[in-house]
Amino acid sequence: MSNVISVEDLENSKNKTITVKTEENIDGINALTPIRADLTFRSLGDFIEVSGNVKGIVKLECDLCLKEFEYKLDFDIDELYAKHALIEAPDESGQEFEIKDGQFVTDLNGSDEIDIYDLLYQSVILNLPNKKVCGINCNGEDKFSKEEEMSDPRMDVFKNIKIEDNK
Ligand SMILES: [Zn+2]
Numbered sequence: 001m002s003n004v005i006s007v008e009d010l011e012n013s014k015n016k017t018i019t020v021k022t023e024e025n026i027d028g029i030n031a032l033t034p035i036r037a038d039l040t041f042r043s044l045g046d047f048i049e050v051s052g053n054v055k056g057i058v059k060l061e062c063d064l065c066l067k068e069f070e071y072k073l074d075f076d077i078d079e080l081y082a083k084h085a086l087i088e089a090p091d092e093s094g095q096e097f098e099i100k101d102g103q104f105v106t107d108l109n110g111s112d113e114i115d116i117y118d119l120l121y122q123s124v125i126l127n128l129p130n131k132k133v134c135g136i137n138c139n140g141e142d143k144f145s146k147e148e149e150m151s152d153p154r155m156d157v158f159k160n161i162k163i164e165d166n167k
Contacts, residue, residue: 005041005114007048007083016043026121030059032070035120039077047105048081048114054123060132065140075127080105081114 003022010018018041023034039052056073082105108114134140 003116005048005116007043007108007112007114010041010043010048017041020116022116022120024117024120026117026124028121029124032057032059035073035124037077037116037120039116039119041114044080046083048083048108050077050079050081050114050119052077054120054127056124058124058128060128062134062138062140063132064138065134067134067140069132069134071129071132073124073127075123077119077123079119079123082107084108 003024005018005020010016020037020039020041022039023036025031025034029035033056035054035056037052037054039050042049042051053076054073058071058073059068060071061068
């Protein structure tokens with residue numbers, strides 16, 4: 001099975017839908033198992049909808065004790081690709097933008113295919129936890145003195161950042 005969904009093949013397929021089951025070893029993602037994905041590509045006129053599920057086990061480094069731990073990935077994908085440029089600003093080409101809450105559209109930017117590998121890389125990165133902690137019993141916190149943390153002006157910036165959970 002090819003790693004690329006061509007827009008033309010999608011248009012010519014039954015119900016304009018292609019279902020893909022794949023396993024990928026993705027560069028830049030430290031995975032214990034290949035990333036498994038079950039994806040459905042559906043042509044909706046000007047858009048291509050990608051939906052499905054992604055699973056895998058990745059190795060992350062704990063933010064507190066710096067040990068590696070296993071993190072189980074299991075998340076759904078729900079994305080839209082625009083076949084034609086939706087916005088004229090050259091700076092924005094190839095970027096994702098949001099059309100409504102939580103629904104992102106990726107501009108295919110003249111390309112006539114969707115790279116599954118790329119899609120999986122992006123979605124796995126987005127679904128990694130913002131705070132990586134090996135477990136509730138992690139006792140690595142002792143490594144950081146509380147006073148040091150409070151007095152470090154570089155930490156101030158984090159107090160004002162609220163990171164939204166992806167789901
Ligand atoms: Zn830890």
